Amino acid sequence: xxxxxxxxxxxxxxxxxxxxxxxxxxxxxxxxxxxxxxxxxxxxxxxxxxxxxxxxxxxxxxxxxxxxxxxxxxxxxxxxxxxxxxxxxxxxxxxxxxxxxxxxxxxxxxxxxxxxxxxxxxxxxxxxxxxxxxxxxxxxxxxxxxxxxxxxxxxxxxxxxxxxxxxxxxxxxxxxxxxxxxxxxxxxxxxxxxxxxxxxxxxxxxxxxxxxxxxxxxxxxxxxxxxxxxxxxxxxxxxxxxxxxxxxxxxxxxxxxxxxxxxxxxxxxxxxxxxxxxxxxxxxxxxxxxxxxxxx
Amino acid sequence: xxxxxxxxxxxxxxxxxxxxxxxxxxxxxxxxxxxxxxxxxxxxxxxxxxxxxxxxxxxxxxxxxxxxxxxxxxxxxxxxxxxxxxxxxxxxxxxxxxxxxxxxxxxxxxxxxxxxxxxxxxxxxxxxxxxxxxxxxxxxxxxxxxxxxxxxxxxxxxxxxxxxxxxxxxx
Numbered sequence: 001x002x003x004x005x006x007x008x009x010x011x012x013x014x015x016x017x018x019x020x021x022x023x024x025x026x027x028x029x030x031x032x033x034x035x036x037x038x039x040x041x042x043x044x045x046x047x048x049x050x051x052x053x054x055x056x057x058x059x060x061x062x063x064x065x066x067x068x069x070x071x072x073x074x075x076x077x078x079x080x081x082x083x084x085x086x087x088x089x090x091x092x093x094x095x096x097x098x099x100x101x102x103x104x105x106x107x108x109x110x111x112x113x114x115x116x117x118x119x120x121x122x123x124x125x126x127x128x129x130x131x132x133x134x135x136x137x138x139x140x141x142x143x144x145x146x147x148x149x150x151x152x153x154x155x156x157x158x159x160x161x162x163x164x165x166x167x168x169x170x171x172x173x174x175x176x177x178x179x180x181x182x183x184x185x186x187x188x189x190x191x192x193x194x195x196x197x198x199x200x201x202x203x204x205x206x207x208x209x210x211x212x213x214x215x216x217x218x219x220x221x222x223x224x225x226x227x228x229x230x231x232x233x234x235x236x237x238x239x240x241x242x243x244x245x246x247x248x249x250x251x252x253x254x255x256x257x258x259x260x261x262x263x264x265x266x267x268x269x270x271x272x273x274x275x276x277x278x279x280x281x282x283x284x285x286x287x288x289x290x291x292x293x294x295x296x
Numbered sequence: 297x298x299x300x301x302x303x304x305x306x307x308x309x310x311x312x313x314x315x316x317x318x319x320x321x322x323x324x325x326x327x328x329x330x331x332x333x334x335x336x337x338x339x340x341x342x343x344x345x346x347x348x349x350x351x352x353x354x355x356x357x358x359x360x361x362x363x364x365x366x367x368x369x370x371x372x373x374x375x376x377x378x379x380x381x382x383x384x385x386x387x388x389x390x391x392x393x394x395x396x397x398x399x400x401x402x403x404x405x406x407x408x409x410x411x412x413x414x415x416x417x418x419x420x421x422x423x424x425x426x427x428x429x430x431x432x433x434x435x436x437x438x439x440x441x442x443x444x445x446x447x448x449x450x451x452x453x454x455x456x457x458x459x460x461x462x463x464x465x466x467x
Contacts, residue, residue: 098452140359141464145419151363154445265371267362267445 004054008041010083013092014068014137015108015153015270016043021116024051027124029175038174040117040128042110045072045084048174056082060177062170063111063130065160068104092139092153100138107135107157108270109188109254116233117172120195123215125180126172127201129189131255133275134160155271166275169193169203169211171218181218187279188255191247192233202245204230206255207282210247210290228286229256229279243294250287251279260285320390323438331453332427339391340427342435348448350441352456355449357432358441360425364416372443373436379411386430386437394430398422424463 009016023038037051044066048058059072059082068091069084088094090104109131117128135157142152159166167185172178191204199215206229212222229251236245252260258273259280266274325333325343331352333343343351361373368379375381386394401415416422422429435441 138359140356141460142363143420143464145421148364148416148419148421149367150421154359154362156445263371265362265444268366268371 006047006049006054006056006082008039008045008047008084009043011093013086013139014043014104016041016106016110018042019114020110020112021114023117023119023126025119025121025124025174027175029057036174038119038126040112040126040130040172042106042108042113043068043084044106044111045069046126046128046172046174046177048177058174058177059084062128062172062177062179063106063132063168064179065105065132065134065163066111067134068106092137097139097141100136102136103134103161104137105134105160106131107133107275108137108155109133109157109272113190113254115190115231116192118193118195118201119174120201120215122197122199123171123195124173124175125215126174127193127195127203127215128170128172129191129193129203130168130170131166131188131190132159132163132168133157133166133188135271151270153270154267156267157271157275159275167206169213169218171201171215183213183218183220187229187276187282190253190255191230194234194236194245196236202234202236202247204232204234204247204249206230206251206276206279208249208251210234210245210292224290224292226290227284227288229259229283231256242296244291245294246289246291248287248289251283251285255279259283319388320386320434320437323434323440330455331450332456333431340431340434342431342438342440344435344440348446350435350446350449351431352450352452353428353431354435354441355432355446356425356452357428357430357435358445360421360429361432364419364422365429368413373433374443379413382433383436386433391430394433395426398426398429420464424460 008018025036035052037049039047045059046062072084073080092101095101112130115129117126119126135155139153142150165184167188168182169189170182171180187206194202200212201215202212204210208226208229209223213220226249228249230249231253232248234247254272255276257269263273321337323341325341326336333341335341342354369382370376373383399417402413404411
C-alpha cells in the first residue's frame with residue numbers, strides 16, 4: 001500500500017520519464033533530523049522529500065540551463081502546490097503537432113538519465129553525473145498498434161547555445177538545492193559515481209577516462225584512459241586487506257548509440273547521434289574491466 | 297478499424313490494377329493538388345524547390361520512415377544486414393507494387409537470405425502515410441534529397457490535415 005505519491009512532470013511533453021534512482025539519507029534540515037529522499041529527475045530538477053511523510057522540501061534546477069519550467073510551486077496553500085510551472089514557448093503540447101519546438105533544455109535524455117549519483121555522509125553532498133544537452137522536439141500524430149513500435153516525435157540534440165561541453169560532474173547540496181562545485185566535461189557524464197570515505201570521488205567519461213576528484217572541491221587528483229568510453233558504474237572493494245577500484249568500459253547507451261550502432265544520421269537514435277558525433281574521434285568500441293589497486 | 301480494412305482492400309485493388317512489372321516511371325511532378333505532387337501517370341511524387349524546400353509529403357515521409365521503417369531498412373533508406381536499401385529498391389519498383397508489399401508483407405527466403413517483412417496493413421502509422429513514405433523514398437531513389445532531415449519544407453495544407461485526421465480517426 002503506497003504511503004504517499006509525488007509526480008515530477010505531470011502531463012510529460014518531453015520524454016522526461018521519472019526512472020532515475022532515489023537516494024536515501026539522514027540529514028539535518030533547519031536543525032531537525034529528517035529522513036530524506038533525494039532524486040535527480042530527467043526533467044532537470046533535483047528533489048528532496050521527507051521520505052516518511054512525502055513532504056516536498058526542495059525542488060531546484062541542478063543544471064542552470066534548464067528552461068522548460070520557471071520552477072516548482074512551493075506554496076502549500078496554492079492549488080498548484082508541487083507542480084512545475086511550464087513555459088508555453090517550450091511546451092510541445094501547446095505548440096502542437098508538426099511544430100518544431102526549438103531550444104528545450106534538457107533534451108529527452110534528461111539532465112541525468114539512469115547513471116546513478118552517489119552520496120557521501122562525510123561531506124553531506126551528492127555527486128551527480130549530468131547531461132548538459134538541449135533539443136529541438138517536433139511531435140507528430142501516432143496511433144498504437146499492438147506488437148509494433150511507434151515513435152511520435154523527431155528530435156535533434158546539441159549543447160546549450162554558446163557552450164560546447166555536453167556534460168558536467170557536480171556536487172549538490174540536497175538540503176538547499178544548490179550546486180557546490182561543477183566540473184565541465186566535453187561529453188555527457190554517462191557513468192555512475194562513487195563516493196568514498198577517503199574524501200575521493202570517482203566517475204568515468206564517454207571518452208574513456210576514469211577520474212578521481214577531491215570530494216570537497218572537485219579538484220582532479222588522477223585520471224586514467226581506459227580502452228573505451230565509460231557508461232558503467234565505478235565500484236570499490238577490499239580483498240586480502242587491500243582496497244581496489246574497478247570500472248567497466250565499453251561505450252553505448254543512448255549517448256553512445258551512434259558510435260555503438262554505426263548510425264550517422266544526426267537525427268537518428270532519437271536525435272542523440274548529431275550531438276555525440278565527435279565521440280568517435282576520442283574512443284572506440286570495446287568491453288574491458290579495468291581494476292586499480294590502492295597504494296599500500 | 298473498418299476504415300483501415302477498407303483502405304487495405306482499396307490498396308490491393310489499386311495494386312492489381314498496375315502490372316507488377318511496371319517501372320516507377322518519370323518522377324517529374326506534372327501537377328499539384330493541395331500540396332500533393334503527382335507525376336504524369338497520376339502517381340504521387342516529390343517536389344524540391346531551387347532553395348531546397350521539399351514538399352510536405354517528402355518531409356512527412358522522412359518522419360514516418362524513421363518512425364516505422366528504419367529499424368529494419370536502415371537510416372535514410374540505406375538498408376541493413378536484414379532488409380534491403382529502399383533507396384535502391386524504389387528505382388525499379390512501381391507505386392502499386394510498393395503499396396501491395398507494405399500492405400501485405402513479403403518473404404524473400406532462400407539459401408542465401410531470409411528476409412521476412414510483416415504486413416503493415418493494420419498499422420495506422422503506416423497505412424495513413426503510405427504516400428508520404430513512398431514520396432520520400434522516391435525522392436531518395438532519385439537523389440532528390442540527401443541523407444538526414446530536410447531542412448525546409450512546405451506547410452501542411454488543410455486538405456492534407458483533413459485526410460490525416462480522417463484516416464487516423466482523431467477528432
